[in-house]
Amino acid sequence: LAKTTQPISMDSYEGQEVNITCSHNNIATNDYITWYQQFPSQGPRFIIQGYKTKVTNEVASLFIPADRKSSTLSLPRVSLSDTAVYYCLVGGDNYGQNFVFGPGTRLSVLP
Amino acid sequence: DTGVSQDPRHKITKRGQNVTFRCDPISEHNRLYWYRQTLGQGPEFLTYFQNEAQLEKSRLLSDRFSAERPKGSFSTLEIQRTEQGDSAMYLCASSLVGSFRETQYFGPGTRLLVL
Numbered sequence: 001l002a003k004t005t006q007p008i009s010m011d012s013y014e015g016q017e018v019n020i021t022c023s024h025n026n027i028a029t030n031d032y033i034t035w036y037q038q039f040p041s042q043g044p045r046f047i048i049q050g051y052k053t054k055v056t057n058e059v060a061s062l063f064i065p066a067d068r069k070s071s072t073l074s075l076p077r078v079s080l081s082d083t084a085v086y087y088c089l090v091g092g093d094n095y096g097q098n099f100v101f102g103p104g105t106r107l108s109v110l111p
Numbered sequence: 112d113t114g115v116s117q118d119p120r121h122k123i124t125k126r127g128q129n130v131t132f133r134c135d136p137i138s139e140h141n142r143l144y145w146y147r148q149t150l151g152q153g154p155e156f157l158t159y160f161q162n163e164a165q166l167e168k169s170r171l172l173s174d175r176f177s178a179e180r181p182k183g184s185f186s187t188l189e190i191q192r193t194e195q196g197d198s199a200m201y202l203c204a205s206s207l208v209g210s211f212r213e214t215q216y217f218g219p220g221t222r223l224l225v226l
Contacts, residue, residue: 032212043202043217044154045113087153099144099215101153 004088009106018075020105022088025069033064033071036087038104044087048073075107083109113137115218117203123224124193131189132221136205143186144215145178146202154202160186161208193225 005023012018024033032051036044048055050062050071061074075082085104114137124130136143142161146154157176158168162183171177175193180186190197200222204215 034214041220041222043220046214046216049212049214099156103151104153
C-alpha cells in the first residue's frame with residue numbers, strides 16, 4: 001500500500017496556474033494515481049487518473065515523471081470556485097479497503 | 112451529480128437512538144463502499160461490498176455499526192445506540208470492478224449529528 005504525502009495547504013490567486021505535488025515513493029508497478037476534489041459538505045469528486053507521463057482532461061492535467069515516485073496535479077487558471085481540498089491516492093486495480101485518503105491539500109484561491 | 116445518491120442528507124438524533132442511512136449506487140456498479148469523514152480529515156474506510164458480499168468489515172468502528180446490501184443494489188449503514196462521537200459525515204461510493212481501472216464515485220454524504 002503506497003503512502004502519499006501532500007502539502008497541507010496552498011494559497012493562490014484567481015487566474016493563476018496551481019500545481020499540487022504528491023509524493024508516493026513506494027508506488028508499486030501496477031499502481032495508478034487518482035486525484036479527487038472535495039468541497040465542504042460534499043463527497044469527493046473524481047478529477048483525474050493516470051499511470052505515467054501526462055494525462056489531461058477538461059478540468060486538469062496530471063504529470064507523472066518516469067520514476068513515478070511523485071505526481072503533480074495542475075489546475076490551469078484557477079477561480080474562486082476551485083477553493084477545495086484535493087486528495088491524491090495511489091493503488092492498483094481492485095482497491096478494496098486500500099483506498100486510503102490522507103488529509104489532502106487545502107487550496108485557497110484568493111481574489 | 113455523480114449518480115450516487117444518499118438518504119437522508121442530514122440526520123439529527125439523540126444519544127442512544129439507532130439510525131440508518133441508505134445509499135443508491137450507480138446502477139451498473141458492482142462495488143459499494145462506506146466511509147466516515149470527520150472535520151478536517153480525509154474519508155476513513157469502513158466497509159465495502161462486491162455485489163451482495165461484504166468483503167471487508169473489520170474496519171467498522173465498533174459492533175454498533177453494521178451494513179447490508181441485500182440484493183446487490185442499494186445498501187444501508189446502521190448505527191445502533193448512537194454516541195456523540197459518531198457525529199460525522201458518512202459517505203458512500205460505488206465503482207465497477209473489472210473495467211480498466213477501478214474509480215470510485217462518491218455520493219453527497221449523510222451528515223449525522225448526535226446530541
